[in-house]
Amino acid sequence: MSTHHTAWHADDEDLTTYLDGGTPAVLAASLETHVLGCPACRARLATLSSADERELAWARLADAVDRPSRSPWIVRSAIATPVMVQAAAVALLLVGLVPLVAATAFGGRGLVTLLVAAPLAPVAAVALAYRDGSDPSGELALAAPTAGLRIVALRALLVAAIAMPVAAGVLLGVDQWLGDVPVRLAFAWCLPGLALAAVVLLAGTTRLDPAHVAVAASAGWALLVGLIVFAHRSVRPELFTDAIGGPAVQAAALAVAVGATVMTVVRRDAVAYRRTT
Amino acid sequence: MTDHQGPAEASDRALLARIAEDDRGALHELFVRHQPWLAARVRQRCADPAIVAEVVNDTFLVVWEKPGRYAGDGEVAAWLWGIAIRTLLHRLRPRKSVLERLTALRHDHATASAEEAVLLSVEHTDVGQALQRLSPELVAVVQATVIDGLSTREAAALLGIPSGTVKSRMSRARSELREALL
Amino acid sequence: MIETTALTKAFGRTRAVDEVTLSTGRGVIGLLGPNGAGKTTLLRMAATVLAPDAGELRLLGLDPSRAGERVEIRRRLGYLPQSPGLYPGFTPYDMVDYVAVLKEHTDRAWRRQEARRVLEAVELTDVMHKKIRSLSGGMRQRVALACAMVGDPDLLVLDEPANGLDPDQRLRLRSLLSTSSTVLMSTHNISEVSALCQRVYVMFDGRIRFTGTPADLAGLAVGRVWEDDRQDPDAIRSWLTSTGTYRHLGHPPSGAQVVDPTLDDGYLLLARKEHT
Numbered sequence: 228m229s230t231h232h233t234a235w236h237a238d239d240e241d242l243t244t245y246l247d248g249g250t251p252a253v254l255a256a257s258l259e260t261h262v263l264g265c266p267a268c269r270a271r272l273a274t275l276s277s278a279d280e281r282e283l284a285w286a287r288l289a290d291a292v293d294r295p296s297r298s299p300w301i302v303r304s305a306i307a308t309p310v311m312v313q314a315a316a317v318a319l320l321l322v323g324l325v326p327l328v329a330a331t332a333f334g335g336r337g338l339v340t341l342l343v344a345a346p347l348a349p350v351a352a353v354a355l356a357y358r359d360g361s362d363p364s365g366e367l368a369l370a371a372p373t374a375g376l377r378i379v380a381l382r383a384l385l386v387a388a389i390a391m392p393v394a395a396g397v398l399l400g401v402d403q404w405l406g407d408v409p410v411r412l413a414f415a416w417c418l419p420g421l422a423l424a425a426v427v428l429l430a431g432t433t434r435l436d437p438a439h440v441a442v443a444a445s446a447g448w449a450l451l452v453g454l455i456v457f458a459h460r461s462v463r464p465e466l467f468t469d470a471i472g473g474p475a476v477q478a479a480a481l482a483v484a485v486g487a488t489v490m491t492v493v494r495r496d497a498v499a500y501r502r503t504t
Numbered sequence: 505m506t507d508h509q510g511p512a513e514a515s516d517r518a519l520l521a522r523i524a525e526d527d528r529g530a531l532h533e534l535f536v537r538h539q540p541w542l543a544a545r546v547r548q549r550c551a552d553p554a555i556v557a558e559v560v561n562d563t564f565l566v567v568w569e570k571p572g573r574y575a576g577d578g579e580v581a582a583w584l585w586g587i588a589i590r591t592l593l594h595r596l597r598p599r600k601s602v603l604e605r606l607t608a609l610r611h612d613h614a615t616a617s618a619e620e621a622v623l624l625s626v627e628h629t630d631v632g633q634a635l636q637r638l639s640p641e642l643v644a645v646v647q648a649t650v651i652d653g654l655s656t657r658e659a660a661a662l663l664g665i666p667s668g669t670v671k672s673r674m675s676r677a678r679s680e681l682r683e684a685l686l
Numbered sequence: 687m688i689e690t691t692a693l694t695k696a697f698g699r700t701r702a703v704d705e706v707t708l709s710t711g712r713g714v715i716g717l718l719g720p721n722g723a724g725k726t727t728l729l730r731m732a733a734t735v736l737a738p739d740a741g742e743l744r745l746l747g748l749d750p751s752r753a754g755e756r757v758e759i760r761r762r763l764g765y766l767p768q769s770p771g772l773y774p775g776f777t778p779y780d781m782v783d784y785v786a787v788l789k790e791h792t793d794r795a796w797r798r799q800e801a802r803r804v805l806e807a808v809e810l811t812d813v814m815h816k817k818i819r820s821l822s823g824g825m826r827q828r829v830a831l832a833c834a835m836v837g838d839p840d841l842l843v844l845d846e847p848a849n850g851l852d853p854d855q856r857l858r859l860r861s862l863l864s865t866s867s868t869v870l871m872s873t874h875n876i877s878e879v880s881a882l883c884q885r886v887y888v889m890f891d892g893r894i895r896f897t898g899t900p901a902d903l904a905g906l907a908v909g910r911v912w913e914d915d916r917q918d919p920d921a922i923r924s925w926l927t928s929t930g931t932y933r934h935l936g937h938p939p940s941g942a943q944v945v946d947p948t949l950d951d952g953y954l955l956l957a958r959k960e961h962t
Contacts (some may be wrong), residue, residue, distance in 0.1 A: 246544050252643045253635045255548055256651045262541050263581050269541050276540040284539055284557060285532065287710040288564050291529065292815070293779060293798050366767035367833060370843075372760040373789035496753045525820070526777070529812025 237261060237268045242275050266422060343449045345394040346420030349502040353383040354441035383428065391417070415472035418480035425487035432494035523571040531568050538581065539564070542588050548663070549652075555595055563588040563596075583655035589652045593661055634684035642677040645670055687712060687843055687868035693741035695727050702727035704892035705741065710870065714863050716883030716900075717872040718953065724892040726768050726780040726845055726873040732870055733843040746841055749846040761790065764839035764866075766847055770830035773821035778829045780811050781818065785833040798867055807862055809855075823850040836861075844871040848878050856881065876949050879903075888956055895956055900949055907947035907955045912938040922958050 237245075245252050262268050275282075288412055332418055368374055395417070423444040430440035455470045470476065514522075514533070521532035537559060546556045566573070566587050574583050635643060648659035649670070654675070660667040688710045695703040700726045717725050730736040731743060732749045746762055748755040772781055782801040791797050806816045808828035828851040834842060842863070848856050860882050863869050873879060879886050880900045888903065891942060894911035896903060913931045917924050921934035935954055938944055 245548075248547060250548075252640065252647060253638075256643070256647050259545055259548075260651055262545075263585060264579060266581075269537070270583065272544065273537065273540040276544065280543070281536065281539055284543065284560060285535055287557065287561050288531075290798070291561065291565055291570055292531065293802065327861065341549060348607065366730070366733070366735045367770055367785060367830070368788055370733045370760060370763060370765040370767075371785070372757045372790050373788050374760070389513075527812055528815070529813050534810075634701040 235261075236265065239271065239275060242268070246272070246276055252494070269496050296431070343452050344414040346448055347445050348391055348394045349383075349424035350427055350441050350445055353424045353431075354438050355383075382479055383424070390504075391420070393422075408445045415467065417486065418477050419448065419471065421479040422483035422487070425484045425491070429487040429491045429494070432497040432500070434490055517571075517574075517576075519581060520571050523568060531564070534567065534580075535564055538584055541581075542584060545585065546588055546592055549589075550592060550596070555592075556608050559588060559595055560593045562591045566591070586653065590655065590658075593654070593658050596662065634681050637684060638677055638680060642673050642680070645673040646677050646681075649674060687714075687746055688870060689742075690805040691742040693728075693731065693743055694739050695731060695736065696739055696867050697727075701754055701892050703731070703738075706892070706894050707741075708887060710868065710885065712868050712950065713884040714726055714866075714869040714871065714882055716879040716886040717870060717889060718876065718879055718886055719872075719874065719889035720957070721874060723889040725889055727892075728844050728889070729845050729870065729872055732766075732841075733763065733767075734759055734917065735765070736769075744749065753773070759841075761820060761837075762840040764834035764836065764842045766830050766834040766842075766844040768845040770826075771817050772826055772829055776818055777816040778805055778818060778821070778825075778832065781829055782832050782836060783854055785835050788857050789837050791837065804835045808832045809858065822950040824852060824855065827851060828855070830857075831862075835866075838866075839896040840867050841864050842871075844869060847871050847874065848875065848882075868949060876953055880939065880949050888953065891956070895959075903956075904949045905952065907935065907951035910938070910955060911947045911951050912944045913940040923954060 241250070241254070241258060245255060250258065262272060426444055427437050427441045431437045452467075452471075455466065459466055516537070518533065519530045519534045519537075523534065542563065543556060543560045546559050547553075550556055550559070557651075563584060567584070574580065578582060596624075635646065638646065644663055648654050648662050649656065652659075654662065656667050658669045660670045663670070688708070690709075691707050692705040693707070694701060694705050697859055704724070717728065719725050727736065732745060733739050734745070734756055737751065743750055747761045748759050750756045750759055763771075776784070778861075779801055780804060782804055783797055786797045786800055791800070802811070803815075805811055807829050808826055810825065810832065813821060813825065820831060821829070827847075831844075831847060834844060848859060849858065856878070863871075863882060871882070873882075883900060883955070886896070886898065886900055886903055887894050887962060896906070898905075911928075912934050914934060915931050917932055917936045920936065920939065922936035924932050924934045927933050933940075933945075935958070
């Protein structure tokens with residue numbers, strides 16, 4: 228809708244009448260068409276109109292433009308860290324894909340890989356939650372009143388909530404695939420996994436680096452599975468069902484998980500007030 | 505805020521380009537420049553100040569969120585008005601299905617631009633004189649279709665009359681205008 | 687506002703902060719010293735992100751080693767770390783909002799007003815919705831500064847706040863800081879101290895070597911600076927000034943033209959003592 232630049236311009240009186248709504252339709256149409264193509268008349272109209280009203284309108288628009296994110300702060304502070312999301316995705320891939328491929332390719336030996344890898348999901352979740360790099364805002368966040376075990380635990384839960392079902396799903400999937408994995412075994416790793424994760428969580432309240440403890444705990448678990456295989460020179464699923472799914476191991480794992488968690492809560496102060504680095 | 509200011513006033517297009525880069529200052533500048541006439545013009549068509557404020561607000565929100573919709577040709581002011589009048593229409597008429605709106609959109613251009621071409625090629629003063637002789641309801645139809653660039657369907661919605669009536673009044677207005685002008 | 691007694695923090699064998707005892711009042715307090723003097727470690731303890739190995743620390747009259755009091759300190763604290771981590775995918779507005787959330791502000795309308803206030807104060811209103819990755823270094827520094835200012839804290843701990851700011855913005859920083867009740871800021875730039883600070887601590891090798899006003903620091907070198915048109919081998923230090931004369935620091939020979947000392951002279955004299 229480009230218009231001709233006419234020789235005439237709207238005078239102040241016409242514009243004031245127009246602003247007050249008193250201009251007859253025909254003149255109004257003529258004025259409007261002119262104003263649409265004439266920056267000078269638009270500017271004059273602006274000076275004649277109410278500045279207060281404009282300020283009010285701007286405040287309204289600014290409120291719509293400056294809209295804080297609606298997501299609750301828990302999700303925000305956990306998800307808002309891209310490093311953490313990427314690392315969690317990698318951990319998931321390792322926990323989910325590697326055993327699946329191994330099980331498909333090597334059958335029973337794949338099951339061992341799976342058993343080694345599955346408990347690493349919660350362990351990785353906790354270790355990640357502690358990582359400095361998990362939160363680029365780093366010390367900015369550490370100096371905030373919300374810093375501490377609460378945020379670490381929330382982050383760990385968030386990653387674990389995604390990682391654990393995936394690990395369980397993969398195990399059940401393998402069960403369908405191979406047809407010889409007892410369902411009991413598919414969940415036998417859960418408690419040991421939680422126990423290992425709780426130990427890593429507890430490490431965060433000490434001078435030890437949680438990442439190192441996570442590596443050590445994972446290695447220990449792998450060693451245990453390896454020992455069972457070595458002792459029996461076999462990878463039959465029933466073997467693991469009895470060894471790991473047995474009441475002794477499960478009860479011990481439960482005790483460690485509960486104990487470490489309680490200790491962490493007791494020592495929660497130390498998480499927010501680090502003595503290292 | 506000296507980061508972007510040019511020597512003189514930035515053009516509307518330059519402001520839009522900056523808005524596309526999420527420059528809030530540019531939005532404010534465009535707002536200060538265009539809000540007064542936009543609000544005044546919407547007010548001519550709608551008596552409810554709450555709706556006027558809402559329409560102007562939504563217009564600038566569209567600008568902020570989708571500055572890329574500006575095709576890059578023609579006056580930015582005209583583009584703004586296009587958004588404002590359609591926002592007003594949307595606000596006034598009941599919601600239509602997506603399909604209906606899509607078909608309506610397709611008709612928009614052809615109908616509006618044909619009439620635009622006829623009437624806007626004529627000098628303003630002449631049109632003014634000719635329009636003055638039309639009856640008020642014909643003026644309203646001319647204003648909606650020609651000045652505001654609405655399709656028959658949209659004009660009908662704005663004026664609250666059937667489409668057929670818009671068409672018949674438009675053709676009456678056209679023949680009366682032709683008589684007066686030629 | 688910040689009181690320490692024999693505060694110590696070591697990393698391995700290095701004592702980054704070595705039995706520091708100080709008591710700041712209100713106002714803007716500068717912490718001056720070369721790189722590696724322990725300024726950042728001291729500030730991190732003052733910001734409650736690092737626990738001391740030994741000694742006492744009280745912030746705003748509270749003890750950060752007690753969990754409850756520490757949370758209370760953090761509620762009233764603003765901190766600008768040495769390398770503030772800003773999410774590149776966030777906008778300045780998001781970032782400030784996020785920090786406000788971390789500071790327990792749940793009222794969205796309040797957060798919006800506060801975000802506007804602090805971003806306006808650091809002159810980022812126009813770019814507050816741009817992604818941080820598209821901003822210049824100076825702008826990012828101001829985003830971090832805005833984050834520290836959220837909630838108008840009683841205690842501001844700022845690590846090199848003037849980093850990356852241009853001279854104009856440094857001037858603005860002065861009026862920004864003057865409204866806060868207590869500011870502890872580190873710097874290695876002496877001119878910043880005279881421009882911004884009411885009191886100054888000079889730190890070398892983990893220890894506080896000077897406490898006083900900037901004028902006091904310059905006063906250290908009263909009668910110890912003279913100017914001459916040639917070099918003087920007896921001076922502790924000599925350097926050529928822009929006017930073409932040599933400026934000397936040390937014990938002036940008799941009949942030397944002694945001049946008024948500057949802050950730099952005082953600092954250099956301190957630094958010299960430190961190394962001999």
